[in-house]
Amino acid sequence: MARLNIRSFIQGTANAGAAQAASLPVPVLTNVEQKLFKSFEECGKGWFWAVDASGRLTYISPAFAAAFSVTPDILLGESFIDFFVPPGAETNPRQRLSFALNRQTHFDRITQQTEYEGVRHWWEISGRVHSDASGQFLGYLGFANDVTERLESSQTASQLALVDALTGLPNRLSMQQQLDEIAAQIRIPGRTYTIVLLDLDRFKAVNDSLGHPAGDALLQQVAHRLRRIVGDRGKVFRLGGDEFQLMLPGCDDRIALAQLVDDVISSISQPYTIGGSRCGIGASAGLAVGPADGKSGEELMRNADLALYAAKGAGRGCHRFFEPELLKLAENRRTLEEDLRDAIAKGELSLYYQPVVNLRTGDVTCVEALMRWHHPIQGLVSPAVFIPIAEDADLIERLGEWALRRACDEAAAWPSDIRVAVNVSAIQFANPALPGKVISALANSQLAPERLELEITEGVFLGESVDTDEMFASLKRVGVRLSLDDFGTGYSSLGYLKTAPFDKIKIDQSFVRDATLPGSRNGAIIAAIVALAEALDMETTAEGIESFDQLDLVRDLGVSHVQGYVYSKPLENDELIGQLDAGQWTISPSGPAVHRPPRRTMYRRVGVIAGSYYHPLLLRNISETGAYIEGLFEVPIGAQLIVDFGNGDLALAEVRRADARGHGIAFYNPLEDDGAGGLRPQNRIAPYVLATSGIADFAQTDESSMWDPADTVGFEGLLEKLDLGRCGSGNGAEGEGGDGSGTGMPTTGTAHHKVIAKFAAINPLQRLSLLTVGNASKRHITAEEWERLKTAVEESGNAQLKYVIALVVLTGARFQELLTAKRAEVDIAERMWRIPASAEGEGRQIRLSGAALEIIADLPQVADAEHLIVNPRTGKPFKSIFTSWDAARKKAGLASLSVHDLRNSLQKAW
Numbered sequence: 001m002a003r004l005n006i007r008s009f010i011q012g013t014a015n016a017g018a019a020q021a022a023s024l025p026v027p028v029l030t031n032v033e034q035k036l037f038k039s040f041e042e043c044g045k046g047w048f049w050a051v052d053a054s055g056r057l058t059y060i061s062p063a064f065a066a067a068f069s070v071t072p073d074i075l076l077g078e079s080f081i082d083f084f085v086p087p088g089a090e091t092n093p094r095q096r097l098s099f100a101l102n103r104q105t106h107f108d109r110i111t112q113q114t115e116y117e118g119v120r121h122w123w124e125i126s127g128r129v130h131s132d133a134s135g136q137f138l139g140y141l142g143f144a145n146d147v148t149e150r151l152e153s154s155q156t157a158s159q160l161a162l163v164d165a166l167t168g169l170p171n172r173l174s175m176q177q178q179l180d181e182i183a184a185q186i187r188i189p190g191r192t193y194t195i196v197l198l199d200l201d202r203f204k205a206v207n208d209s210l211g212h213p214a215g216d217a218l219l220q221q222v223a224h225r226l227r228r229i230v231g232d233r234g235k236v237f238r239l240g241g242d243e244f245q246l247m248l249p250g251c252d253d254r255i256a257l258a259q260l261v262d263d264v265i266s267s268i269s270q271p272y273t274i275g276g277s278r279c280g281i282g283a284s285a286g287l288a289v290g291p292a293d294g295k296s297g298e299e300l301m302r303n304a305d306l307a308l309y310a311a312k313g314a315g316r317g318c319h320r321f322f323e324p325e326l327l328k329l330a331e332n333r334r335t336l337e338e339d340l341r342d343a344i345a346k347g348e349l350s351l352y353y354q355p356v357v358n359l360r361t362g363d364v365t366c367v368e369a370l371m372r373w374h375h376p377i378q379g380l381v382s383p384a385v386f387i388p389i390a391e392d393a394d395l396i397e398r399l400g401e402w403a404l405r406r407a408c409d410e411a412a413a414w415p416s417d418i419r420v421a422v423n424v425s426a427i428q429f430a431n432p433a434l435p436g437k438v439i440s441a442l443a444n445s446q447l448a449p450e451r452l453e454l455e456i457t458e459g460v461f462l463g464e465s466v467d468t469d470e471m472f473a474s475l476k477r478v479g480v481r482l483s484l485d486d487f488g489t490g491y492s493s494l495g496y497l498k499t500a501p502f503d504k505i506k507i508d509q510s511f512v513r514d515a516t517l518p519g520s521r522n523g524a525i526i527a528a529i530v531a532l533a534e535a536l537d538m539e540t541t542a543e544g545i546e547s548f549d550q551l552d553l554v555r556d557l558g559v560s561h562v563q564g565y566v567y568s569k570p571l572e573n574d575e576l577i578g579q580l581d582a583g584q585w586t587i588s589p590s591g592p593a594v595h596r597p598p599r600r601t602m603y604r605r606v607g608v609i610a611g612s613y614y615h616p617l618l619l620r621n622i623s624e625t626g627a628y629i630e631g632l633f634e635v636p637i638g639a640q641l642i643v644d645f646g647n648g649d650l651a652l653a654e655v656r657r658a659d660a661r662g663h664g665i666a667f668y669n670p671l672e673d674d675g676a677g678g679l680r681p682q683n684r685i686a687p688y689v690l691a692t693s694g695i696a697d698f699a700q701t702d703e704s705s706m707w708d709p710a711d712t713v714g715f716e717g718l719l720e721k722l723d724l725g726r727c728g729s730g731n732g733a734e735g736e737g738g739d740g741s742g743t744g745m746p747t748t749g750t751a752h753h754k755v756i757a758k759f760a761a762i763n764p765l766q767r768l769s770l771l772t773v774g775n776a777s778k779r780h781i782t783a784e785e786w787e788r789l790k791t792a793v794e795e796s797g798n799a800q801l802k803y804v805i806a807l808v809v810l811t812g813a814r815f816q817e818l819l820t821a822k823r824a825e826v827d828i829a830e831r832m833w834r835i836p837a838s839a840e841g842e843g844r845q846i847r848l849s850g851a852a853l854e855i856i857a858d859l860p861q862v863a864d865a866e867h868l869i870v871n872p873r874t875g876k877p878f879k880s881i882f883t884s885w886d887a888a889r890k891k892a893g894l895a896s897l898s899v900h901d902l903r904n905s906l907q908k909a910w
Helices: 006-013 017-022 031-042 062-066 097-103 148-161 172-187 203-210 212-233 254-268 297-313 324-341 383-392 396-412 434-445 466-478 494-498 509-513 522-535 548-556 573-580 687-693 714-721 751-761 783-794 801-811 815-819 850-858 882-891 899-905
Strands: 046-052 057-060 107-116 119-131 137-146 193-201 235-240 243-249 272-274 277-279 282-290 319-321 349-358 364-375 379-381 419-424 452-457 481-487 504-507 539-542 604-610 613-620 626-630 640-646 649-658 662-667 832-835 844-847
Touching (some): 097 107, 119 148, 172 243, 172 297, 203 212, 212 243, 212 254, 212 277, 254 282, 282 297, 349 396, 349 573, 364 383, 379 383, 396 419, 396 452, 419 481, 434 466, 466 481, 504 509, 509 522, 522 539, 522 548, 626 649, 687 714, 783 801, 801 815, 801 850, 801 882
Parallel strands (some): 282 319, 364 419, 452 481, 481 504, 504 539
Antiparallel strands (some): 046 057, 046 137, 119 137, 193 243, 235 243, 613 626, 626 662, 640 649, 832 844
């Protein structure tokens, strides 16, 4: 029913109101009742009303009429419900005044709203049936209370309850109310809804270093940035702490969503200025898109949270969309958590012991207790899997105490007095009862305190409190040894070493793992740790030593003890006792000569971009630094490839070896753990970048296809667009300068494209000609072989190979001398190349021929590059050229051809 237009009603019915009212039946009231009604009306707490059987007013208090600036007689005879604002569709029908009047029964406290000239009032209306002596229904008698102030106050309180006081954003309660709206939205065909969960990275460090007021100010700035970026595309919520949420209705375009979330992460990661101090944080995000990822708000929230967990596991600072596999992983994690709670009681846990060897003598001086879980269904579960679960489930202290007592009991029964080292978590260390538990374990096992070594991580120093110092003092009074575990990977402040009474520093295996790689600084870090430990009269133990090159390195750097597979794997207690029964336990190292990252045997479909083609291939035996791929043909050693793992995970690689079945490749940047037991590239390419690069549609292809048939982008251009061309040095890879296709390079674009184009325009080998005569005792190549070789070198993935070969032949220099040659060492005026002394030999001078000078003059110069021949992309010299040379020889069918054979076959002057 339409609301009565009060103003027009007043103007149109003023003359007729009194006459109409006179004809309506009015209930008869006694004098006492009239006085009571009048007294109630005058106090301003409410008003009375009466209607006939049709719902028209027969009486109305002056207080109600005053709300419309009229007298009561003007309103008589009009429909009562027309004076109120019609209720919304969400109002329960039983709470509507029209429904109550039609029922002809008593009703109480139905809320109605009036509005006149911008002034709103809310009333609670109650009514009683008015009948005659025969019971015939005559209408209603009722009263109403003004509840405007109470409802406005309640609404204000409700609104405040839905808003985060710090940032002004809707809070978690508001978000919960929105979940029902999401369910209604995605039930409509064609409607979509996306939930994005955001977690700030490194926010706790800001709180700890600058204080909570600074943290609050930072959260306010984050909220401002989120509002600005999201705008009217959705709603932003603060769930609490450093957690935020975006609700984006009507958007399921994952490319657009990825771009929006990348913009959010990029904005949040920009520096902040708070109280004159600069600070930086990051953000990780998980996305769930309904209805594909969930048909209710709760389901979308759960799946977005799983995606956020995956983003954190992938290294943070990135986003992840929900995938069904994440649900399986979460379910497996939940199952393991439940099983882990019963693992101790069921006897499924055990301790293995890995020897710690004195590097000088080879004697075992200690063993570290390592926990193992033999799951009845899944078999041996890795500690890397179940320890994080135990930490999240508050089981780590219980497991830690079990390990302490079991290690003491077993060590006390050993036929030797070697020490046993037990890990103590930061949670255990924070418990004041820890010294008492250590004393109890020693007393029950009768193990001498000096045989127990407690390994403590740097995380215990985050508080830097008096309690920390007291804990150390209490443990030392017990008589146990203390070891600082995983040094350099956590808090890493040297201040605590001044007072913490450690007996040993353990160098984390992350420093050892890459220490032998070219260009690694880890060796210098290890040397600094050793010097620090010696100055503080502490032992050092290097963990994770697996090869002889690592062993030699740490020995040369002065490390006193070593732990790792090069000496022994972790042993079961019975096997350890068997070794100790023989008396003094001395171990000789054994293992590979050179460290290689662990390989994972797998069969996985990947895409490989080689030149202008996208190939679906099979990948096997992947490691952090390389892999083996099958199904790729006619790609030479030294060629560059892009490996597409899917979901935007692309990695630049180089072919290192080839056989009849496939190719061994090396990644330019090591892969990293993906948080789910696999490996992935360090950076994920956004979907919209893939789409604009022209390769997004090839991920599901089953056949090799040209991804760039018009050659509008080119391989080098693709590297630039995907930001893969600015990767690292390629783990010492050779032939970085080529595009891998053997079909030439782009001639336009960036500066290094122009350099490559000039390299391709000139072939200095064309200036060299075969000898007409020669020494019969020396190998000579034929004219046909020479042409094949020139073609192979010209088509090499390394554009500089032809210059290097020509200059090596013309000058008689060694490959390495040419690769390290600097322009300052070449005197064009004197036609002299002065090679300085090095570890490989004494310095010497080479007289340059006219042909050599012409080739040097034609070499394009890269800005700020001091070397004669450089990689045009990086501006740095090549570490080696042999792989590219070997590939060219094999392609020409001259695998045994040497540079000496070339010199013997060609006209030359040096």
